[in-house]
Amino acid sequence: MAKQVEHTPIYLCPAEELSLGKTFECGQCFRWTAEADGAYLGVAGGRAARVWEAEGGVFADAPEADRAFWEAYFDLDTDYETARRSMAGDAYLSACAAFGRGIRILRQDPWEALCSFIISQCNNIPRIRSIVSALCARWGAPIGYAGRTFYAFPPPEALAGLSDGDLTPLRMGYRAPYVLAAARAVTSGALALDALAAAPGDEARAALRALPGVGEKVASCAALFGLHRLDAFPVDVWVRRAMSAHLPDFDAAACGPCAGYVQQCIFYYARSGENRAAQGDCG
């Protein structure tokens, strides 16, 4: 059966500016799945889409009315060359930059990022994806697309009234009460996620860390991926830790404004199979 295409494909950008595989597989998101032909199917912002790379660029099978959403989601307005240049001058960092070329830091929904990275703690990526998928299937709004049913990430209001027992079937273990506490904090207004996007990085992380089960790492990931705070990653803790085995004199401050991107390239490089032998503590 021929693939069902529901829309005229949207052209997003030149292929060299966005690697879908690297962007979706580098560990920043958990809701995109590769098809046999190399395209990806996924959900973001309550919308499902099929996206793929072709000789002429990167395309999305989505309504034309959603073009601005997908362009923003893939962060097409940001110039990553500045960040990449900050990684020059050291062999290991340069290797990370080359390996991560094409990664873009997605502009994910703040709540989805926070909730997903609470689930991520002390967990492996396949299992994180599995739990997030189950969470969406159970409490997310259905989305019909390409003859299939996808599910939006459930808003905090959909989870705030649940009990730990309600989440038991998802097998997320000790993370369940953390997810519910975060949902209640957002719905009650105690945690204003949208307002944090404009706050200083330290302030944003501190607000996130006030939640139970949210430490420096989860707060950093939520700020980077959910609030698109590329400066919010605590380079002194994570990037330096990751780099200590390779570059003891690494100047974290030099990549401060784009530390999150740098960190993600290091993480992706160190986690990849062929580089694991050379990896340090990548956070």
Add this chain to the structure above:
DNA sequence: TGCCAGGCCGAAA
């Protein structure tokens, strides 16, 4: 079968 995973928390040192 055992180690490990995008950690965090609270107690003990």
Add this chain to the structure above:
DNA sequence: TTTCGGCATGGC
């Protein structure tokens, strides 16, 4: 202030 065990679960 730092260190360490415990936490729940399953991928590999």
